[in-house]
Amino acid sequence: MDWQQYIHSDPKILLGKPTVKGTRLSVEFLLGLFSAGWTQQQVLESYPTLTSEALRAVFVFAFTAE
Numbered sequence: 483m484d485w486q487q488y489i490h491s492d493p494k495i496l497l498g499k500p501t502v503k504g505t506r507l508s509v510e511f512l513l514g515l516f517s518a519g520w521t522q523q524q525v526l527e528s529y530p531t532l533t534s535e536a537l538r539a540v541f542v543f544a545f546t547a548e
Contacts, residue, residue: 488539502536
């Protein structure tokens, strides 16, 4: 999966933290939800602008980030 289709950094959005394109949801925030026990279904229901592909990209990004 090419995470760059879904994740980007813009210095004007959340001080340049990696976010899901088209949202102000950072990778860090979303991973925090999962670490707090949220399920994919809960995240998608709470943030309807997200897609399952975008969430997959969050994990790919986190796994490949150095």
